[in-house]
Amino acid sequence: MRFDFTEDQHEIKRTAKDLLASRSTLEKVREAAEAGEYDAALWKELGELGWPGVAIDEAHGGGGLGYVELAGLLEESGYALLNGPFLATALCAAAISEAGSDGQKDEWLGRLASGEATGAFGLVGQVVPDGASADVVVVADRESGEARLLTGQGSLEGLDSIDPTRRYGIVEGGLPDGEPMPGDVAAAIDLGCVLTSAELVGVCGRALDMTVEYVKDRKQFGRPVGSFQAVQHRCAQMLLSTEGARASTYFAAWAADADRDRLPEAASLAKSAASKAGIEVTASAIQAHGGIGFTWEADVHWFYKRAQLDAAFLGSSAEHNRRLTALVSP
Amino acid sequence: MDLTFSDQEIEFRDELRGWLDANRPGEEPRGDQDAAFEFRKQWQRSLFEGGWAAVHWPQEYGGRDASLMQSAIFFEEMGKADAPLPANALGLILAGPTIMAWGTEEQKERFLLPILSAEEIWCQGFSEPEAGSDLAAVKTKAVRDGDDWVVTGQKVWTSAAQYSKWCMLVVRTDPDAAKHKGLSYFLMDMEQDAVQVRPLVQITGEAEFNELFIEEARVPKENVLGGEGDGWNVALTTLMNERSGLGFFLQTRLRLLLDRLVEDAKANGRIEDPVVAEALGEMHVRTETLRFLAYRGLSIIEQHGQPGPEGSLTKWLWSETNQMLTQLAVSVCGPAALTEGEAWAHDLLRSRGNTIEGGTTEILKNIVAERVLGLPRK
Ligand SMILES: Cc1cc2nc3c(=O)[nH]c(=O)nc-3n(C[C@H](O)[C@H](O)[C@H](O)COP(=O)(O)OP(=O)(O)OC[C@H]3O[C@@H](n4cnc5c(N)ncnc54)[C@H](O)[C@@H]3O)c2cc1C
Numbered sequence: 001m002r003f004d005f006t007e008d009q010h011e012i013k014r015t016a017k018d019l020l021a022s023r024s025t026l027e028k029v030r031e032a033a034e035a036g037e038y039d040a041a042l043w044k045e046l047g048e049l050g051w052p053g054v055a056i057d058e059a060h061g062g063g064g065l066g067y068v069e070l071a072g073l074l075e076e077s078g079y080a081l082l083n084g085p086f087l088a089t090a091l092c093a094a095a096i097s098e099a100g101s102d103g104q105k106d107e108w109l110g111r112l113a114s115g116e117a118t119g120a121f122g123l124v125g126q127v128v129p130d131g132a133s134a135d136v137v138v139v140a141d142r143e144s145g146e147a148r149l150l151t152g153q154g155s156l157e158g159l160d161s162i163d164p165t166r167r168y169g170i171v172e173g174g175l176p177d178g179e180p181m182p183g184d185v186a187a188a189i190d191l192g193c194v195l196t197s198a199e200l201v202g203v204c205g206r207a208l209d210m211t212v213e214y215v216k217d218r219k220q221f222g223r224p225v226g227s228f229q230a231v232q233h234r235c236a237q238m239l240l241s242t243e244g245a246r247a248s249t250y251f252a253a254w255a256a257d258a259d260r261d262r263l264p265e266a267a268s269l270a271k272s273a274a275s276k277a278g279i280e281v282t283a284s285a286i287q288a289h290g291g292i293g294f295t296w297e298a299d300v301h302w303f304y305k306r307a308q309l310d311a312a313f314l315g316s317s318a319e320h321n322r323r324l325t326a327l328v329s330p
Numbered sequence: 331m332d333l334t335f336s337d338q339e340i341e342f343r344d345e346l347r348g349w350l351d352a353n354r355p356g357e358e359p360r361g362d363q364d365a366a367f368e369f370r371k372q373w374q375r376s377l378f379e380g381g382w383a384a385v386h387w388p389q390e391y392g393g394r395d396a397s398l399m400q401s402a403i404f405f406e407e408m409g410k411a412d413a414p415l416p417a418n419a420l421g422l423i424l425a426g427p428t429i430m431a432w433g434t435e436e437q438k439e440r441f442l443l444p445i446l447s448a449e450e451i452w453c454q455g456f457s458e459p460e461a462g463s464d465l466a467a468v469k470t471k472a473v474r475d476g477d478d479w480v481v482t483g484q485k486v487w488t489s490a491a492q493y494s495k496w497c498m499l500v501v502r503t504d505p506d507a508a509k510h511k512g513l514s515y516f517l518m519d520m521e522q523d524a525v526q527v528r529p530l531v532q533i534t535g536e537a538e539f540n541e542l543f544i545e546e547a548r549v550p551k552e553n554v555l556g557g558e559g560d561g562w563n564v565a566l567t568t569l570m571n572e573r574s575g576l577g578f579f580l581q582t583r584l585r586l587l588l589d590r591l592v593e594d595a596k597a598n599g600r601i602e603d604p605v606v607a608e609a610l611g612e613m614h615v616r617t618e619t620l621r622f623l624a625y626r627g628l629s630i631i632e633q634h635g636q637p638g639p640e641g642s643l644t645k646w647l648w649s650e651t652n653q654m655l656t657q658l659a660v661s662v663c664g665p666a667a668l669t670e671g672e673a674w675a676h677d678l679l680r681s682r683g684n685t686i687e688g689g690t691t692e693i694l695k696n697i698v699a700e701r702v703l704g705l706p707r708k
Binding site: 001002003004005006009068212215216223224226227229231232233235236237239240243244245247248250251253254255257258259268269272273317318320321322323324325326328329 | 331333339608611616626630632639646
């Protein structure tokens, strides 16, 4: 057993972290959020590097690696709060790979892999990351196990969410008109949960790092606030939540590649742990920053907002907890 | 990332399962503590005869040189089989490895085998009335008299002392040295009149732990472990072992408890209540997360040679989850969980000790904040 990335996987993740640290700084995120658009040049570069297609099979123009590698990249993009439609496109590609017809795969996977087209994926009645701006959107219904593929930008109505770092859409009413998809819709949703959890782990990791750095530096009563035990214990709890979400998410990413029988349980474990951690850790980050943390000016709120949207997406912690009980007690 | 066991690990597991199938521990007697201890002693003898008493010990001392992963598998299988903890758990997990790390050849020769065979039971005499979380504040003192040390003082919360032949004793041998420097680590014979053991009744009504009154007890100088004044470092070795493979045993126990609660909730229909279903699901998440964290912790030690943050987090997560789960049982099972003598009632009460024994949760959080996150000390 090796419950850790291989050297190659570590290398992919490290390279991604370095690239994003220079190309997707928080100033860039802020500019993009305030302007309401993504960094197109960065997206083009990521497409050339093969990020969106890392888990797509080679026959369809992808990198032929797995969901473990993709989860590693998504963790880093969450850490950077990458301003680009990476998560949404990866989710869409995973959904088409699982649920699409041969024709749908041939038509879309290659273009999604290269970043030439952007995608989105979501559930009926819910908010969909990048749903309003994607070239192709997959909308699934967990209840009926059906999904539709919608093409053409603007196929979903836009939603001004509290998270301006991303373009959200919303699916109102039932399953929209679009091409039916013949494959395994449940697996597509589970993969979506795993990949969103990976982004949430990155969001938690960054919120924790920013907080630790801040409380070491900020002084009150003549000493760093990070020496106060209430602050220390808050940070320790942030670490426990983050590492728990990380371990569950890595397990689920591995199950997505190597043990599909355990994917439904693993996906819910990961999404439950990561959603709860995301909300708690980013809220704690605001608290530990004091008044500064409550300002638009400081960057912590971007992480809190992303965590809120991600946590609700594809089922909250509470919903996945109930699903887990239903799985062990049908 | 590869979360399957290797061929050797599977072979190890299957050999153990085969042995367990042929050597079922049977039902632990409930309600009679002495009988339960005797039962656990028999269980350890049977493990010993099968060569399974301490897989993590080196072969030369009767272990199997098990890797960290094999040791985890061992504890997981024991938990799954609902096997009791061996009677000499403190000897196997704490005293043995500490003696291996610090002991002279004579000490290893003298002490290790009887630990393994449960012939000599061990207890841990660290805590005192005025030295709990602040272990280095121990006051029990020892003065030299010829070839012996003469020990006087009081220890408290000493688990299994009433059954023990030996005690891992932290004492102050130099009252003038700095707090952490004046300590030594003794291997004290409990079978002398100068050591009085008085059981302390816990909130469960049992008396697992005791007070020790020590009045001029004698410890020959050959029974100092490490050098005079090395007590603090030797004690740290013991404390590090406290959080080893046992965690996997506790995790599987927790999972069995959760499965039992789900069965109870099905039987009485409470599982239909979405609030109950959600709370059970949360326990499922915490229990499995604990397992993933524990395995990840091991992998990281195996890959990088030193522990990541996971090790400090698992005991904390386990103890809190055990408390939450048994509390949930009260709302799921109703009066049965609050009735004296019922298993859930016992588990509920016993769980309150989990966040205190082996280092309180507050102390663990301090350690995480200062040593893992690098926050400034007070
Ligand atoms: C079931 C059980 C079995 C035990 N078995 C043994 C045994 O076999 N051998 C042995 O030596 N000991 C044993 N102990 C003792 C155990 O190690 C101590 O109880 C524990 O270390 C706490 O010490 P204390 O009881 O003196 O509490 P204290 O240290 O007095 O703590 C009281 C409260 O203050 C908090 N506190 C203390 N210091 C700090 C700090 N710096 N920051 C924040 N909060 C703090 C604690 O978390 C706790 O909530 C056992 C305890 C239990 C419950």
